[in-house]
Amino acid sequence: MPAANLGPSPADVEILRRLDPGNAEDWTPVSTARITGWTFRLMPPFSGQRPFVFFAFRCPSDGNAFRIAVLEPDMDTEYGHARHMISAYVGGRLIPVICGPGGRPATDLAMVRTHAAKWMAYTSARMAGRNPGFSL
Amino acid sequence: MDGLYVGSDGGPQPRVQPVSAIPAGQSEGDVTGAPVRITDGLIDAILARLTTIPPERGGALLAAGGLVHVLVEDTSARYSRTSWDISAALSATVGEIEAAGHGTLAGTVHTHPAGVPDPSCTDIATTRDALGLNPHLDELLIAIVTDGTPREHDLPVGSRHRMSLHVLRRNHTGQPSLARARGAVVPLTADLAAAGITIASATSITSWRRTRRGRTARPRAELPTVVMLNHDPRLAVQVRSARPAALLIHPAYPQVGPIAVTGHQDAGSRAVLQPLPSPWDPVTEPGPQLTALARAAAGRRIAGSTKRVWPVAGALSGRRVLIAGAGSVGSRIAEDLVRSGVGAFTIIDPDRVDAPNLARTVYSAADIGAPKPDALARRLRAIDPAVMVDRHATALGAADLPQALAGVSLVVAATDDMTEQALLAHHAYAAGVSLVACALYKKAAAGEVVLSVPAAGTACWWCAVGAGTPSDFYRPGRDYGLHGRLAGESALGPSIHLVAGVAASAALGLLAGPRSQAGRHLKRLLSQRRTLGLIATTPTWGFFKTVFAGMDHQHAPQSVWVRVEPEADCPVCGARPDPPLDAQAGTDIAAIIRERRQNLDHETQVIFP
Numbered sequence: 001m002p003a004a005n006l007g008p009s010p011a012d013v014e015i016l017r018r019l020d021p022g023n024a025e026d027w028t029p030v031s032t033a034r035i036t037g038w039t040f041r042l043m044p045p046f047s048g049q050r051p052f053v054f055f056a057f058r059c060p061s062d063g064n065a066f067r068i069a070v071l072e073p074d075m076d077t078e079y080g081h082a083r084h085m086i087s088a089y090v091g092g093r094l095i096p097v098i099c100g101p102g103g104r105p106a107t108d109l110a111m112v113r114t115h116a117a118k119w120m121a122y123t124s125a126r127m128a129g130r131n132p133g134f135s136l
Numbered sequence: 137m138d139g140l141y142v143g144s145d146g147g148p149q150p151r152v153q154p155v156s157a158i159p160a161g162q163s164e165g166d167v168t169g170a171p172v173r174i175t176d177g178l179i180d181a182i183l184a185r186l187t188t189i190p191p192e193r194g195g196a197l198l199a200a201g202g203l204v205h206v207l208v209e210d211t212s213a214r215y216s217r218t219s220w221d222i223s224a225a226l227s228a229t230v231g232e233i234e235a236a237g238h239g240t241l242a243g244t245v246h247t248h249p250a251g252v253p254d255p256s257c258t259d260i261a262t263t264r265d266a267l268g269l270n271p272h273l274d275e276l277l278i279a280i281v282t283d284g285t286p287r288e289h290d291l292p293v294g295s296r297h298r299m300s301l302h303v304l305r306r307n308h309t310g311q312p313s314l315a316r317a318r319g320a321v322v323p324l325t326a327d328l329a330a331a332g333i334t335i336a337s338a339t340s341i342t343s344w345r346r347t348r349r350g351r352t353a354r355p356r357a358e359l360p361t362v363v364m365l366n367h368d369p370r371l372a373v374q375v376r377s378a379r380p381a382a383l384l385i386h387p388a389y390p391q392v393g394p395i396a397v398t399g400h401q402d403a404g405s406r407a408v409l410q411p412l413p414s415p416w417d418p419v420t421e422p423g424p425q426l427t428a429l430a431r432a433a434a435g436r437r438i439a440g441s442t443k444r445v446w447p448v449a450g451a452l453s454g455r456r457v458l459i460a461g462a463g464s465v466g467s468r469i470a471e472d473l474v475r476s477g478v479g480a481f482t483i484i485d486p487d488r489v490d491a492p493n494l495a496r497t498v499y500s501a502a503d504i505g506a507p508k509p510d511a512l513a514r515r516l517r518a519i520d521p522a523v524m525v526d527r528h529a530t531a532l533g534a535a536d537l538p539q540a541l542a543g544v545s546l547v548v549a550a551t552d553d554m555t556e557q558a559l560l561a562h563h564a565y566a567a568g569v570s571l572v573a574c575a576l577y578k579k580a581a582a583g584e585v586v587l588s589v590p591a592a593g594t595a596c597w598w599c600a601v602g603a604g605t606p607s608d609f610y611r612p613g614r615d616y617g618l619h620g621r622l623a624g625e626s627a628l629g630p631s632i633h634l635v636a637g638v639a640a641s642a643a644l645g646l647l648a649g650p651r652s653q654a655g656r657h658l659k660r661l662l663s664q665r666r667t668l669g670l671i672a673t674t675p676t677w678g679f680f681k682t683v684f685a686g687m688d689h690q691h692a693p694q695s696v697w698v699r700v701e702p703e704a705d706c707p708v709c710g711a712r713p714d715p716p717l718d719a720q721a722g723t724d725i726a727a728i729i730r731e732r733r734q735n736l737d738h739e740t741q742v743i744f745p
Binding site for chain 2: 030032033034035037039053055057059060061062063064069071072074086088089090091092093094095102103
């Protein structure tokens, strides 16, 4: 029997209160019978670009750390930030996910936001035709 | 002789009246073409059945793909001092034997009185007529056996007889012409006998009828059956075994080797054959090779092979081990386990054998390009023909892990993908299966061995070495061109094998159990929760140089075993474990990503019409 899904954990909520008190990033819990996660938006540093949208979900096999999928923009084939994006099997499906150094997942939502922001900074700069200054 | 008709429909056929032989003035052609290949068993059968009954005795010959291998003795014929009057029953019997799949008519053989070593005009005429009545045949063989020393091109039959061979072959106009032929004896029956396999090379009308009626007094060696393999006929020779087993002999044996096959009955009770790796070297002695192939087909372990391991580890033939990752670590551990008697393996690896693998694995040059599970299965079967191997040339994450773990006694985790290693370790712990994980650090200067034994309440792999723990620091960098798998490191094979040897030893200890000599030493480690072994293959790696400072006698290899407790909130081994994400979870995530992206597209259209 799968474990009961209890929805957003109090620890997640506590971190979000500190990270984004006004929920400007639109942190939204997502849960199914088997999945617990969050979607959120970050504003890219370069103007004229739409918000970047992410979906972070917990992965029990990775110590319940978060794997982060990019919902918008779906641009990795054009601006591949390979050192911070790997393909991981989740439930038998190969899904590109943002990761930390060494392919690590994010242990909490603060780290989720850090990984996502770094990926966004890189990709936003490339979309704007600028040199991101790292991870080329 | 006179009167032979054989049709593939197998029914009784009218006897053919003899016609005139070679037209006046026509002589037999020169020896041409490839030699007629005849099995040694058939020569022996001709000696035993035909030469012992003077003055004339004969029968039909059957072949498979050019290899003449069966004599059907005409026990219903009328024989005189100078003739063999072929019986109608021979035609019918040969048809039945053809229909039963034991070969196709190749010609006839019969004895002649001394001094008549070649076919008579009647022999030729009869054969010509038979060829005319069998339009599916291009040629028929006439073999004449007489007393005497073999002439050039004759084959010896025993020590006192000789056999001349003649082929009546249709020429380009469709008319038959006769040519003397050379013979070549194929030592198939003797080679098979040396491997403990007996085949029949002859039957008779009487015996065949008796067999059909189930009146045989005792079981006899069976006539081989001809099977088609890739449009190529092969003689299927049964191997005695608890399971269906056979060798498929190529007509060009021994230049082309047999294929060992095993099989099972499908739902429709049809035999489904599964070919096994069948290495064959035509320039070395065939006997031992046939023995090995027969053993492979039968799935027989070599008696005494585990004699010196059994007192330490006990019987392990009933154990199945899942090997995840068949590289320098996994392949070495698998080899140690099969040599110790482990009876079954499940091997998962998506890669193929590449040239750099030759330096540090169990693979050989012939394996280059083969999927690693196939190459490792071949290696394991070469060591123990009885071993059962399930192969999965796929990534761990794409495999059905719950199914792969069913019936598994132990998991050996030796992948270079830490994400997948974590997934496997989670599945194994959830299924209650013990796991030995082994990984090498940079330059193989050291490595780690993790023991995870759910039944003993030890910590899981993630708690011991999951991402973010100190051991992550020592691992090789990631190769992002390979989806983030660990980059291949320059390192010596022996350094890797030192660590793999520790893991293999632990694996054998867990399989053999705490009461065995192999498992005794693990008891203390497990009871003290010392389940993370750090093995240095170099004298100054990491903390060892500090721990042993000033102790000049200390050198590599050296190890410490670190205590690891389960984390209380660990989703794998903690107080409230979560199951691994299953296929439904993967579907959910894919659906969430797809739907949210669609919603975002819709949102974009609304905002930016």
